[in-house]
Amino acid sequence: MKVRTRLTLLFTLVTAMLISFYGVAIYYSSKEARETSFYTELKSEAVAKANLFFQGDLSEKEMHQLYKNNTQTLSEVQVAIYDSGFNLVYHDDSKVDYVKENTEMLSKIFKSKQLFFFLDDFQVAGIVYSHQGKQYAITAAAYDQYGYNSINHLLTISIVSFIIILVLIYLAGLFLSKKALSPAVKMVEQIKRINAGKLQLRLDESEEKGEFHELEKSFNQMLERLDHSFSTQKHFVSNISHELNTPLAAMTAELELALQKNYTQEEYQKIILNALTDVKNMSKLSGSLMDLAKASYDPAEISFSEIRIDEILMDSYAKIRKENPQYIIHLNIDPEMDEQKLIHRGNPYLLLVAFNNLIDNACKYASDGSCLIDVALVADHLSIQFINTGISISEKDQQNIFKPFYRAENSFNKKGYGIGLYLTQKIIDLHQARIQASSEENTTSFQILFT
Template sequence: MKIGNKLTLLFTGIIAGLLLIFALAVYVSYHKNRQEEYYKELDKIAITKANLLLNAKVAPSVLQLIYRNSRNILFDEEVAIYDTSFNLLYHDAVEIDKVKETKTMIDEIIKKKQIQFYQGQMQVIGLIYHHKSGDYILTAAAKDNFGYAKLNNLKYTLIISYLISVIFIYLSCLFFAKRALKPVSDLVDEVDEITATNLDLRINEGNGKDEIAELAITFNAMLNRLEKSFDAQKEFVSNISHELRTPLTAMLAELQLTLNKERSNDQYRESIHQAISDAQKVVKLSNSLLDMAKANYDRTEITFKELRIDEVLLDARSDLLNAHPGYKTNIIFEKEIEDDDFISIKGNEYLLKVAFINLMENGCKFSAEQECAVAITYHKNKTILRFQDHGIGIHQEELSQIFSPFFRGENKHFTEGNGIGLFLAKKIIDLHQGTIAVVSHVGEGTMFTLEFIHV
């Protein structure tokens, strides 16, 4: 069921329920008032006849004659008057005698002073009437035909009004629900037009204030992220294709040339060595891509634990020197570490090692002496690492692009690479909610500064 129909039925049900409670309250209230008013009316009629009989000394036969001549279908009250000894002094219609008074009833009236009850649909009242000649028992009974007629009329009026109101409420709710949800319908129509081929389209954000506008703004923000992601993916695939094609093509060409022509053992060894070198480039690129994929994970999906940065840095240095024995990496502790907390962060050891290795390797391979120095210190709530080399440096106009994937500047002629290392390092630092900054001067060297917040 659509939301519009659900809202229509929900609000119709709620309002219909409230109207039903209101109608029942009106009906019950009127019914109770009618009952009380008619008891009072019977009381007045009984006392009036008692006054005529006892004070005005009107003969019982005359009162009966008046009663018979005034009877009608709407007012048919029957009054009886007894003394306290249960002797009948007057009765409007003894032959009818609707109430059938008993000695027990008279005793109850004497005890309670006044009683009220129903006999079938008739209301009956009994009370003590104090007169100078003594106390008398009065009873009066009748069916409130006129009151019941008005009550029935009220009942049918309420039922008809209630049904008409429910129908009107349903149609009104249906109309307003459609109007209220029209922006959602328009939103759905606009979203249907957006596909992978036209991610540049955006939906109308309306007034920018209500909930629908918030939804549209959020959806457009998601589209912005998706569009950037798609564009980055296209660029990534294009760069990957190019980076993989170069060493694979070179390796294939070398092997084909070796196969097509007889060569000496030294030449075969040289060809195999070249093919191995190209294969190593592919392996290194593949490993970098895998590391980059891990660094692109959501932070909530990566395992973090408390780590000492100096220990991770020493492990990274060891791995780098094992892979490149000719590199030189010096680690300098600028302050004495008095407490583990001074250089501890919440992090992922593997990813941090990848970032540190990339930065140290970057410093070594762009230095003529293949040397890099790493200084570690702490300040207040931060741990600070500085990776410094005295290599060829980076041109100022290229500094803003060095963290882009597959970017290689003018220094690409100095040594081989694939342009992933710095991009990957920044990704990892961002995942650890750290910062990375770079200062470089051509011919003097480069320094990367990393800052991590303490745990």
């Protein structure tokens, strides 16, 4: 069921319930008012007949004749008068007795002074009337033809009006929901035109501020991110293909050359050594890509725990020194630093990868193969700097150095794939920290600030 139809039906249902409640309340209040009003008329008629009987000049026969004449044109009230001994004193028409008074009924009237009740469709009013020191029980009964006709007419009008109003409300609901949801319909039509090859398309944002404007704005922002993600992915795959193709082409050429003629043992060893170097480069590239994939996981899927940053730095120091004995690494930790400042929530493996990349990068591009790691507090936040001396990084390269597969101008004579710093930044971002590069006067520094 469409939202438009569902909203219309719900709107109609709620309105029907409210109108029904209102109509029932009006009907029953009118019904109660009719009953109360007619009981009052019966009571007045009983008193008037009693006054006419006891104090008037009409005889009982004349009163009977008056009653019969009135019953021919209207629903006349039938009155009966009983004395305290329950003896009938007067009755408008004893042959057609509506009430059929008995001792129990008369006793209740004398006891309660007045009594109102229904006999089938007839309403009955019983009162006590005093005359010359004696008390009489008077009953007045009649069928309220006019009142019932009015109530039934009110009920008929209410039902017909209810049906008409519901139909009008349903039609109005369809019109209003169509008008209210027209931006959504327009959005759906525009979204259908957007696919993987047309991510540059955007929704038209309405000028009127509201929920649909926010939805259009959020959807366009999502398209921006998807477009950027697809572009990055294409660029990423293109670069990976290029980086993998280079060592594969070299290995293929070396091996094809080895098959063309017989070589000496030394020459075969040289060919195998070259191929092995290419395999190691591919293995290193593959490892970097695996680390990048792990750093690209949803943060909710990465395991974080309380770790000591200095211990991760020591592990990284030991690993880099073992793989590259020629590197000179100095680790300087402020001795006055509170140990609690070195404890942060993080993933040990990913931080180790980030620190390895920064240390290796600093030593690789240093003029003397050395790196200074300085750990201190900056504005009460833990700061780690990786400093080396050598060729400076230009301002242009500093702006792009954290992009994937980007190689700075001074790095073309060094082995690398342009993944390390990009991977490092993603890892640092995952740990709610910041990394920035600065380079001047042949000194380059990468600073990580844990907030």
